[in-house]
Amino acid sequence: MHLVADAIVLSVRAHGEHGAVVRGFTRQAGVWPGYVRGGHSRRLRPILQPANLVRAEWRARTDEQLPALTVELIHSRAPLYAEALAAAALEWLAALTAAALPEAQPYPRVHDALAGALDAVEAAPSAKGWAGALARYELLLLAELGFGLDLSACVATGRVDDLAFVSPRSGAAVSRVAAEGYEARLLRLPTFLITGGAATWDEVTDALAITGHFLERDVLVDRRRETLAARDRLVDRLKRAVA
Numbered sequence: 001m002h003l004v005a006d007a008i009v010l011s012v013r014a015h016g017e018h019g020a021v022v023r024g025f026t027r028q029a030g031v032w033p034g035y036v037r038g039g040h041s042r043r044l045r046p047i048l049q050p051a052n053l054v055r056a057e058w059r060a061r062t063d064e065q066l067p068a069l070t071v072e073l074i075h076s077r078a079p080l081y082a083e084a085l086a087a088a089a090l091e092w093l094a095a096l097t098a099a100a101l102p103e104a105q106p107y108p109r110v111h112d113a114l115a116g117a118l119d120a121v122e123a124a125p126s127a128k129g130w131a132g133a134l135a136r137y138e139l140l141l142l143a144e145l146g147f148g149l150d151l152s153a154c155v156a157t158g159r160v161d162d163l164a165f166v167s168p169r170s171g172a173a174v175s176r177v178a179a180e181g182y183e184a185r186l187l188r189l190p191t192f193l194i195t196g197g198a199a200t201w202d203e204v205t206d207a208l209a210i211t212g213h214f215l216e217r218d219v220l221v222d223r224r225r226e227t228l229a230a231r232d233r234l235v236d237r238l239k240r241a242v243a
Contacts, residue, residue, distance in 0.1 A: 001061075001063055002057075005026040006026065006056070008024065008025045008053055008094075008114060010097050010098035011050060012050065018038050020036050020040055021035055021036075021039075021066070025097060027108050028108065029106060030102075030106045034069025035068055036048065047072075049076070052074075056072075057070050077118065077122055080121065085237045085241055088233050095230045097114055099219075099224040100141060100215075100224070110141055113136075116133065120133040120134075121134075127238055127241055131201075131238060132198065132199035132204055135199075138208075142215065142219065147218040148171070149171040149214070151172075151173045151193060154172075159175045162175050163175055163176075165189050168186065171214060187209055189206070189210070190204070212231065215231075
């Protein structure tokens with residue numbers, strides 16, 4: 001097995017005294033783990049930072065063997081870890097992707113969306129510039145894994161206008177008229193998830209409530225549920241930023 005590709009670093013786990021098992025996300029080959037010799041050395045730690053972009057080379061004698069991995073830094077996002085809110089966003093995006101995606105399966109749309117979300121965090125001076133992109137990334141990830149929401153029409157009436165809620169059971173949109181009397185049981189649907197464009201803080205909160213519900217129910221189950229702690233830290237920091 002031999003693979004050379006640009007990869008987004010998703011996770012780094014200590015292995016042995018000095019090495020690390022690193023998961024990298026490539027556009028054409030998906031997520032691949034590899035053993036990096038000296039992965040916890042002073043030289044490699046800044047390179048093996050989740051969200052960094054690296055040129056990666058995996059080598060293994062058999063498909064069953066954990067490949068040896070060597071990396072060369074292409075683009076570092078390490079400086080963002082000095083900012084608590086940006087760091088929480090990078091940590092969550094990388095942890096979610098690592099936990100949710102199966103290994104060695106290509107997800108080019110997810111890869112491009114993740115790269116875009118990471119670029120948005122890096123480019124924006126505040127969370128107002130990237131919080132909406134983060135919610136849209138979660139929505140796309142759900143869809144690519146087979147748990148997509150149907151926001152095209154009201155599940156009860158078929159109407160395509162005045163969509164204001166999402167059913168927490170079916171993941172389908174519900175119009176304001178159909179939801180009358182049941183609003184407390186439904187998730188509020190922000191307009192930007194349908195039309196695109198900028199989002200207010202309230203809309204971001206509503207969007208994250210939707211995606212968080214379905215990620216917890218359908219994707220981050222069993223041992224992967226521990227990953228939600230990173231999301232909790234991010235949402236908490238977003239709420240404090242708004243306050």
